[in-house]
Amino acid sequence: MNKQNQTPSRPKLSLGPLLYYWSRDDVFKFYESIADSAVDIVYLGETVCSKRRLLKPDSWLQIAGLLKEAGKEVVLSTLTLLEANSELSALRKICSNEDYMVEANDMTAVQLMSGKQSFVTGPAVNIYNSRTLEVLARSGLKRWVLPVELSKETLTDMHQNRPMGVETEVFAFGRLPLAYSARCFTARAHNLPKDDCQYRCLDYADGLMLKTREDESFLVLNGIQTQSSKTQNLIHEIEELIDLEIDVLRISPQSRNTMQVIDIFDKTLRGKISSDEAEKSLQRYIMSGECDGYWHGQAGMDSANVDQPITNKQQGCT
């Protein structure tokens, strides 16, 4: 899009789908607080494991209603890895709902909505180049989340040919989703088969830490999903993200202090605090270190921002 003579507008803030498995009560309380937060867009629904059914589709819709009433744009997020026919049926229902936009997290959902309605793609849909973006824009893509392993260079290149009307969202804060499997690593950690996992994910509100044999935090096991143990934090890149005409910045839910994180991003975007101040304030809410390597075209776990006191124990990793 050609906006050369305009000042880029301020990106909106979104809350990504809840990637963990929490009790029904906790989920409701969490989203009640989100209704009062500064995020503009909320992605809702189970994207990791179809066995996580403490919240039925109706409950998610109830939350969606509550958030909509509070003025939020609600997007329903879909399962990332589909295997069973029952999962496909559930997906069809979500994709044919008439009230909310849908985030497709795999090509199945893209196909179900292609040519029929606008949709969003999540970070697990592989859009790595302009031609892919173009094809999906013709199918109805309204917004895409940059796959997390891609850099600002690639994004800059892709924005040269961004199809008219397509919005770009960037994963700005949270543990990175890195892999999906047919197997469940949380069940494996408990020597349980996936079919009888006893819903152990409920015990790990922010996933189960995997460390190297020299006790270095490395990855987080979240059922069939593997995440980074470090939190990707792009608060320092805010100016650049605005210049690149990013439309939405995504914050990924964590069990504690998500509200504070949203607040800091919001204040930074509104120019009430500097990104340096924001970086300092965010430190106490970051679990097991931060990273931003992917954004800078490096290993994802790297941090271009090494001078920050990310290991200061006083500031307490939660």
Added chain:
Amino acid sequence: MELVCPAGNLPSLKAAVDNGANAVYMGFKDDTNARHFAGLNFDDKRAQEGIRYARDRGVKVFVAINTYPQPSGWERWQRSVDHAADLGVDALILADIGVMDYACHRWPDLRLHLSVQGSATNAEAINFYHQNFGIKRVVLPRVLSLKQVKQVAESSPVPIEVFGFGSLCVMVEGRCILSSYVTGRSPNTFGACSPANAVSWNETPDGLETRLNNILIDRHAEGESAGYPTLCKGRFNVSGNTYYAIEEPTSLNTLELLPELQSVGVAAIKIEGRQRSPAYVAQVTKVWRDAIDLCTKNPEGYQAQADWMEALAKVSEGSQTTLGAYHRPWQ
């Protein structure tokens, strides 16, 4: 059922052809394919020679261009598609939507297969690639149970190919970026997982340590065999226990399931291992040729023979095999 075998180089291609492959698959010497390893793959001259060798013996040649180009590298992928088309190969194995869109417009008569890296696990996902790009076959991800494979085979608009044997990615292919998280390079972007330039081996008082970009992947006591430090196959610590937290080094072997794969309508069996030796390719191709022939003649009387299993176990990673996701409890 068609037997599709890996050709990492010309000697492997010949080994596959000589031992009964119906088709071989290869890649070019760059990051456009998912086995971008030093010393592997085909330049123009070798590709021509290989194609001639296969053709003369009635064997098809597929070219894998199954990684995901970014704008800065786009032309390389485009060139690879053109190159393969010029060579007159029988099919391209593609993963990226943009590359597929290019290939089907530029070379409308060229046959396209959806790579395992495309991660299509059901008929709707396959429909997308079929309707938009006219793909003629889909390689299914190694995540589905036999029952699920059957459901896909019944509802898919195109024939399906499944993995029969070889190293096992425990993660969904095309949707795992653990490697770039640690090294900056992933199968999607670079065509290799846990790339060799990031690997180090260090003898220490605690044992032989294998590291990937300085992250400790495993430590091997004396007498323990130390495999390549593919990062999901290391030993890690979870809740105080040290174990293969993600996956043990093991190979997929579905020889026992052959009659069932045949009866659910699988069109082709793929053997993994373009990075393996010509001896591996010869051995595995021979066993699978015999097995498919026997199964085709007499599916009811078919049984995986002990000497086949033994021969395959010898060339398996970690010297153990699994039925993988086809066997529900693994999932």
